Amino acid sequence: MLQIYRVLGRHGFRDSFFPLAFRSSAALRGFSAAIFSPPVSSVKLTAEQVKGPVHLQSVIIVPQATAFPNAMTSATAVLDKRIGFLGSGQMAEALARGLIKRGLVTAERIACNDPNPVRKELFKSFGAMPYDSNVDVARNADVLFVAVKPQHVAQVLTEVRSVLTETHTVVSIAAGITVEKLVEAAGPDAHVVRVMPNTPCLVGETAAAMCLGGKATPEDEALVRTIFEAVGKIYTVDEKLLAAVTGLSGSGPAYVFMMVEALADGGVRAGLPRDIAQALAAQTVLGSAKMVLETGTHPGALKDMVTSPAGTTIAGVHELEKAGVRAAFMSAVVAATERANQLSKM
Numbered sequence: 001m002l003q004i005y006r007v008l009g010r011h012g013f014r015d016s017f018f019p020l021a022f023r024s025s026a027a028l029r030g031f032s033a034a035i036f037s038p039p040v041s042s043v044k045l046t047a048e049q050v051k052g053p054v055h056l057q058s059v060i061i062v063p064q065a066t067a068f069p070n071a072m073t074s075a076t077a078v079l080d081k082r083i084g085f086l087g088s089g090q091m092a093e094a095l096a097r098g099l100i101k102r103g104l105v106t107a108e109r110i111a112c113n114d115p116n117p118v119r120k121e122l123f124k125s126f127g128a129m130p131y132d133s134n135v136d137v138a139r140n141a142d143v144l145f146v147a148v149k150p151q152h153v154a155q156v157l158t159e160v161r162s163v164l165t166e167t168h169t170v171v172s173i174a175a176g177i178t179v180e181k182l183v184e185a186a187g188p189d190a191h192v193v194r195v196m197p198n199t200p201c202l203v204g205e206t207a208a209a210m211c212l213g214g215k216a217t218p219e220d221e222a223l224v225r226t227i228f229e230a231v232g233k234i235y236t237v238d239e240k241l242l243a244a245v246t247g248l249s250g251s252g253p254a255y256v257f258m259m260v261e262a263l264a265d266g267g268v269r270a271g272l273p274r275d276i277a278q279a280l281a282a283q284t285v286l287g288s289a290k291m292v293l294e295t296g297t298h299p300g301a302l303k304d305m306v307t308s309p310a311g312t313t314i315a316g317v318h319e320l321e322k323a324g325v326r327a328a329f330m331s332a333v334v335a336a337t338e339r340a341n342q343l344s345k346m
């Protein structure tokens with residue numbers, strides 16, 4: 001964390017992914033420590049418990065192998081591949097730092113380029129190797145991430161096309177840019193994988209999906225899976241579902257950050273100091289998400305377990321229902337999905 005604070009100090013908040021997530025209050029350091037700590041247990045339910053009403057007392061805590069060991073304390077195998085980033089913006093930074101943090105690659109095996117010298121300097125500050133052209137990045141990478149905005153994808157792939165070989169795995173993370181367009185720009189022999197990740201790869205908790213294209217092989221798929229499983233979870237889906245993935249998990253962190261901010265505002269309105277309110281809000285989201293994932297219980301049932309008759313929670317839930325919160329979340333996912341579909345037609 002100290003290293004992160006030093007980078008922020010040099011480059012200012014505006015140009016780094018980190019500022020909002022890692023403000024230096026003690027409470028927030030505690031929150032990030034919680035995220036980086038490996039999970040130690042999971043909650044398993046019997047078939048009856050899954051079907052019927054669930055009570056907290058009835059869940060059994062079962063110790064489980066650590067899914068994402070902390071690179072600082074484990075001997076994670078280092079990937080025998082060089083990683084390149086065409087574009088060194090927010091998503092590239094989150095992924096590069098996440099992969100380094102998880103010990104999958106060492107920083108000097110990460111090549112990058114960006115027209116903005118501040119971004120290149122920032123990547124250099126955590127040990128990555130900035131180059132002056134996209135072609136140089138491609139020459140110094142085996143896995144080539146296309147991490148520019150959707151409207152720049154064709155241009156950067158056309159630039160590097162002549163130096164791509166069958167040993168390159170080209171991974172586009174651009175919203176809405178179809179495999180067909182990627183292959184058209186990179187060439188018919190390119191091994192193309194289209195991924196929709198999200199920024200929590202920074203903390204080893206991305207939710208991503210991918211599909212293959214061009215000459216991509218099962219080995220390319222396995223390689224991309226290895227990379228993303230080091231920083232979270234990845235699913236292989238039909239390409240037609242990637243727009244919905246974009247609307248839900250690609251854009252989703254923004255919705256959740258808004259929720260955390262709003263919950264914290266509520267806490268402040270109710271009298272809590274800001275730093276404690278924000279830490280409580282974020283930890284509540286973290287803990288609730290873990291309960292959904294680790295118990296496999298329907299979120300509605302978990303909600304019912306918090307909601308005492310005539311208690312405090314149902315009073316709050318009533319306000320959320322009056323404001324149409326569920327419909328708002330659904331509309332947000334659908335609107336972002338539609339936007340992803342629009343981008344693929346541009």
Ligand SMILES: NC(=O)C1=CN([C@@H]2O[C@H](COP(=O)(O)OP(=O)(O)OC[C@H]3O[C@@H](n4cnc5c(N)ncnc54)[C@H](OP(=O)(O)O)[C@@H]3O)[C@@H](O)[C@H]2O)C=CC1
Nearest residue numbers: 086087088089090091114115147148149150173174175197
């Ligand atoms: N941010 C997110 O949460 C997610 C983003 N994505 C996708 O990732 C991609 C990048 O998004 P994001 O990181 O947010 O965007 P950013 O704008 O932060 O990063 C893109 C970077 O690429 C640079 N760039 C522009 N042209 C070139 C070029 N010719 N060669 C090399 N670099 C170039 C940009 O510089 P400049 O600004 O000067 O143009 C910018 O620094 C997008 O396609 C997006 O759809 C996918 C999932 C999540």
Ligand SMILES: O=C(O)[C@@H]1CCC=N1
Nearest residue numbers: 174175246250251252
């Ligand atoms: O907002 C965007 O377009 C990108 C894609 C998914 C998340 N951010």
